[in-house]
Amino acid sequence: MSDGQARFLELSFGKERKLETPRKVQLAAELGLDAKQVAVWFQNRRARHKSKLMEEEFSRLRAAHDAAVLHNCHLETEVVGQWHHTKLDLCTHTTRPHNSDD
DNA sequence: TCTCTAATCCCAC
DNA sequence: GTGGGATTAGAGA
Numbered sequence: 124m125s126d127g128q129a130r131f132l133e134l135s136f137g138k139e140r141k142l143e144t145p146r147k148v149q150l151a152a153e154l155g156l157d158a159k160q161v162a163v164w165f166q167n168r169r170a171r172h173k174s175k176l177m178e179e180e181f182s183r184l185r186a187a188h189d190a191a192v193l194h195n196c197h198l199e200t201e202v203v204g205q206w207h208h209t210k211l212d213l214c215t216h217t218t219r220p221h222n223s224d225d
Numbered sequence: 226t227c228t229c230t231a232a233t234c235c236c237a238c
Numbered sequence: 239g240t241g242g243g244a245t246t247a248g249a250g251a
Contacts, residue, residue, distance in 0.1 A: 124243080141229090162228085163244060170230070171242080 124164075128154045132161070136168050 131154055135142075142150065142165055151158040 129242095144228090160243080164242090166229075167243065170232095173230090 124156070124160070128156065132164055132168070136165065136172075140169060140172075141165065 132150075135150060139146075142161070147161050147165075148158050150156075151161045154161070
């Protein structure tokens with residue numbers, strides 16, 4: 124398949140993801156290709172486009188996941204810090220001064 | 226029966 | 239190894 128034919132198919136794919144049979148036959152005739160070749164090209168193009176989208180989606184989800192884990196870590200650190208302060212406050216407020224008589 | 230997807234094969238680079 | 243055309247198996251209308 125020539126570069127020109129591939130470019131034409133890419134343009135067609137940009138306009139329509141699937142081809143009706145008449146359109147497929149017409150496209151094949153315009154390009155001097157077998158209709159089967161055009162069908163296979165579109166099938167492969169759809170499959171590879173989908174896997175690319177999946178990879179991009181995976182990257183987005185992974186980034187969101189990493190950000191959520193980081194945020195969670197910060198929140199936990201904050202909570203633990205508050206817990207220490209609370210505990211300290213409880214200690215200082217509940218602890219009576221030592222009686223020297225004891 | 227036809228078309229599609231998903232998986233895979235095969236080959237040039 | 240990777241990209242891309244071709245084949246195959248199975249599902250759905």
